[in-house]
Amino acid sequence: MLNQSTKQPINNTSVTVNVAIAVIHYKNKYLLGFRNQSQHQGNRYEFIGGKIDAHETTSQALVREVAEETGIDIHNNTIVKLGRLHHDYGDKKVSLQVYRIELTTQQYDKYRHHGYGLEGQALTWANKSELLAGDYNLPAANKTILEWLRLPSKIAITYPLSYFHAYPDTAPAWLKYHQDHIEPNAWVYIRVKDTRFENIAKQLMSQRLDIQVIVPNDVSHHCLNDHYSTTNHQIVARHLTQTSLLQWSQEVKDNLASVQLRDLSHPLIISCHDANSIYVANKLARHRLERQEPPVMGIFLSPVLATQTHPDAKPLGWEAWSDLAALADMPVIGLGGLSPKLFMQATQYGATSIAGIRQFL
Numbered sequence: 356m357l358n359q360s361t362k363q364p365i366n367n368t369s370v371t372v373n374v375a376i377a378v379i380h381y382k383n384k385y386l387l388g389f390r391n392q393s394q395h396q397g398n399r400y401e402f403i404g405g406k407i408d409a410h411e412t413t414s415q416a417l418v419r420e421v422a423e424e425t426g427i428d429i430h431n432n433t434i435v436k437l438g439r440l441h442h443d444y445g446d447k448k449v450s451l452q453v454y455r456i457e458l459t460t461q462q463y464d465k466y467r468h469h470g471y472g473l474e475g476q477a478l479t480w481a482n483k484s485e486l487l488a489g490d491y492n493l494p495a496a497n498k499t500i501l502e503w504l505r506l507p508s509k510i511a512i513t514y515p516l517s518y519f520h521a522y523p524d525t526a527p528a529w530l531k532y533h534q535d536h537i538e539p540n541a542w543v544y545i546r547v548k549d550t551r552f553e554n555i556a557k558q559l560m561s562q563r564l565d566i567q568v569i570v571p572n573d574v575s576h577h578c579l580n581d582h583y584s585t586t587n588h589q590i591v592a593r594h595l596t597q598t599s600l601l602q603w604s605q606e607v608k609d610n611l612a613s614v615q616l617r618d619l620s621h622p623l624i625i626s627c628h629d630a631n632s633i634y635v636a637n638k639l640a641r642h643r644l645e646r647q648e649p650p651v652m653g654i655f656l657s658p659v660l661a662t663q664t665h666p667d668a669k670p671l672g673w674e675a676w677s678d679l680a681a682l683a684d685m686p687v688i689g690l691g692g693l694s695p696k697l698f699m700q701a702t703q704y705g706a707t708s709i710a711g712i713r714q715f716l
Contacts (some may be wrong), residue, residue, distance in 0.1 A: 371441075375416040376404035376453040378437060378500065379427070381463035383483040385504075387491060388424065388476045400479065400491045402453075402500070413452045421456075424472045432456050435702050437503045438685040441641065453500055455707070499650045502622050503686050505591065506653055506708050509695050510542045510569070510688065511715040513559075516549045526555055534562050536716040544569040544594060544624075544710065560589050567591045569624055572599060592652050595625045597632045604635045607642075622652040630682060637684040651685050655710060658691025659701075664712065665691075677704040 379386040379402070387400040403424050407416040414434055421429050433456070440451040458466075472478050481491055487501055513533055522528035529547070537543055543566050545556045552571070560568055572593040595603075623643075625636045633654065640651035656679060661670045670691060671679065680687040686707035693701065694714035701709050 371448040371450050373407040373413075373450050373452065374404055375407050375413050375420055376402050376451050376500075377417050377421050377429070378402050378453060378455045378504070379421065379425075379429075379458060380455070380483070381458040381460070381467075381480075384463070384467075384480045385483060385486055386425070387479045387481050387486075388472060389479065390476070398492070400481075400493055402497075404451075407452070413454070417454055417456070424474055424476070425466065425469070425478065426473055427458070427462060427466055429456050429458075432458065432462075433702055435707055436681070436683075436687075436705060437500065437707060438683070440499060440644070440684075453503075455504075499644065502650050502652050503707070506686055506688070507542045508698055508708055509715055510544060510708060510710040511537060512544045512546055512690075512710055512712045513716075514712060516547050516555075530555060530558055530562075533559055533716070537563060537566055538716075540565050540567075542567045542569065542591065546571070546594075564589070569594050571596075572623070590621055592622045592624045594655075595623050597626045597628055600625055600627075600632060600635055600639065603639060619648050622649040624653050624655060624688070625651060626655045626657070627679075627683075628657060630679060633679060633682045637682075640684050653686040653688050653707065654683055655688050655690045656680055656683070657689075659689050660692025662692045673700075673704050680705040 386403060388403055390399055390401055403421055405416070405420040405424070407413055411419070417434060418428075418430050421427050435455045437453040437455050440453065442449055442451070467480060469478055479491075483504070485491070487505060493501075514529065516525055516529050519525045519528040519532070533543075545552070545559065545568055547555060549555075556568070556570060560566070566589060568589045569592045570590055572595045623639075625632075625639070627633045627636055633656075636651060636654055643650055656671075656676060658665060658668050658670045659673065659676050662668065668691075676689065687705060689697075689701045689704075689706040689709040690711065693709045693711050695709070698706075698709050
């Protein structure tokens with residue numbers, strides 16, 4: 356699957372090798388190396404990275420590997436965890452610790468014309484759109500990393516229909532508000548909390564063909580896609596609640612066929628509120644990867660701060676939120692009491708994205 360290999364031969368196949376992967380980018384340009392044909396997983400592009408030595412933390416390994424391979428010093432850059440991937444190559448097992456690092460303008464200007472790294476490998480700056488479109492020959496497991504990279508910095512969440520009950524016609528009022536207030540090309544989680552969801556979601560999607568949509572996992576796949584085939588491409592993920600996640604875990608223990616995950620056509624984004632739900636989300640992510648199903652794209656971890664929507668929910672606060680985020684094997688989306696202006700602060704605590712209602716529409 357992923358092509359990052361250690362620089363030393365591994366003879367003991369029972370040993371898991373920890374590898375640090377640096378997804379280096381400047382805006383929408385991503386740095387890729389190219390493996391020589393004679394190397395393991397040769398003739399493929401790869402993200403920068405290598406083995407984590409026994410005495411190193413992951414961050415230390417990232418700084419060292421990037422410096423050794425490219426000469427770029429990322430010591431003072433913000434390093435944000437994307438996730439962890441585990442794979443058995445057959446001849447060795449690896450645990451890939453994947454992190455995203457954005458370069459400064461000065462760093463990019465200094466290194467963007469370097470055609471080769473310090474170890475002789477060819478270097479390429481790939482456009483994000485081309486990278487996500489599969490224009491570069493990456494190993495199959497990189498599909499998961501590419502799905503992670505699709506996540507935008509912010510995700511808008513729709514208001515419940517109940518917020519528009521003062522209007523004579525609730526559904527049209529909801530639809531008009533969101534049609535007018537969702538930003539162009541935004542990612543939107545359509546969360547109506549109403550049995551009329553499917554029809555109103557289709558209407559919003561058909562009127563705003565520019566938006567990318569997250570829909571609840573329990574919404575009928577048939578209803579959303581069959582009659583509105585032109586909007587099918589807009590659905591980027593299904594949302595799984597923590598309750599449904601824990602139900603799936605119980606069904607696995609009881610050896611029951613899961614009805615909660617019947618739609619396997621889209622990646623998942625899962626709501627988590629504590630360490631146990633994150634543990635189960637990690638388990639589900641591995642379960643889907645082992646079966647080559649669409650991956651878990653990320654988790655909503657909430658509430659970070661106090662919210663008007665759920666005033667009785669005790670906020671985690673940034674420190675506790677960050678400790679929980681570190682447990683996740685996938686990107687973590689901050690949710691609860693946030694606004695777009697807090698994005699940079701959120702990344703300092705481990706968020707890849709932030710989400711909300713009032714400040715995001």
